[in-house]
Amino acid sequence: MNKVLLIDFNIFMFRAIFSWYKRKEIPPTYTALNMMLSCIRKVGLNKEDLVLIVLDSEKGSWRRELDLNYKATRKEQRSKYEINWDKMFTKFSLILQQLDMYSPFHIIQLDYCEGDDIIATATKFFKDKECIIVSYDTDYEMLVIRNNVKIFSPLIKRYKHIKDPYKVLSKKIEKEITDNLVTPILSEKDYEVRNRIVNLLDLPTEVEEKIINRLSNLPNKEWDYDKLPFNGLKQKFKDIYKQDKVVDYNYKPRKRKGR
Secondary structure, three states: OOEEEEEEHHHHHHHHHHHHHHOOOOOHHHHHHHHHHHHHHHHOOOOOOEEEEEOOOOOOOHHHHOOOOOOOOHHHHHOOOOOOHHHHHHHHHHHHHHHHHHOOOEEEOOOOOOHHHHHHHHHHHOOOOEEEEEOOOHHHHHHHHOOOEEEEEOOOOEEEOOOOHHHHHHHHHHOOOOOOOOOOOOOHHHHHHHHHHHOOOOOOHHHHHHHHHHHOOOOOOOOOHHHOOOHHHHHHHHOOOOOOOOOOOOOOOOOOOOO
8 A cells, every 4th residue: 555545525425416406417426426536536546555435424423412513504504405415315325335346445434423533533544654635625734734644625626735734723723603613612611622523633532443443444345347337437437547647746836926
């Protein structure tokens, strides 16, 4: 194993669903896989590399035990859209099952763990390997404190260079209201709870142990291209180890004059 790709699949899934909602032509499952495969090509993949496709638990998060208001508005926000969410999530689940069975990719989803927990623990577990997180979620920026961690953003199609990852955590704690956190910090106990919720560098022991147990027992798998989803993506799966689209980690776009 040379490096570990940690793919935050939720961002691809929801971007694809909302794109489909505006223009119902291409199945969102197809769009999500297509975007994910494009990002993998830009990161660059070798046959020895490990790919983990990470999802949030369907049963909620352990963080709700600390704060009942944690992500409490998510369901209400989704209800604003005329989307059968249960049916949509079932379609994605079936597609991911195919990937898990017929590709070397590993689908990681654990009860009461969020994708953030799995990715954070994986960067610690694979401490001697280069870990590349594929996501634009700013929560992961604190993990760059670990020397083996890089972040590739599907939004800007290049790596994020975090100037001061030490400040990321403090800002997450101090920020009063977000879509995830609506409970204000009014006391030292509130502050401690907020830290427990947002701090990916210091997860509860039982959470880490559950994830490490899963990561320690990953089976060896091979491609079965004929059984992978969508004929239109078969060639993309077959081309996944090509290095012709790899983005240089050190690339930074030049600022235009006058900006």
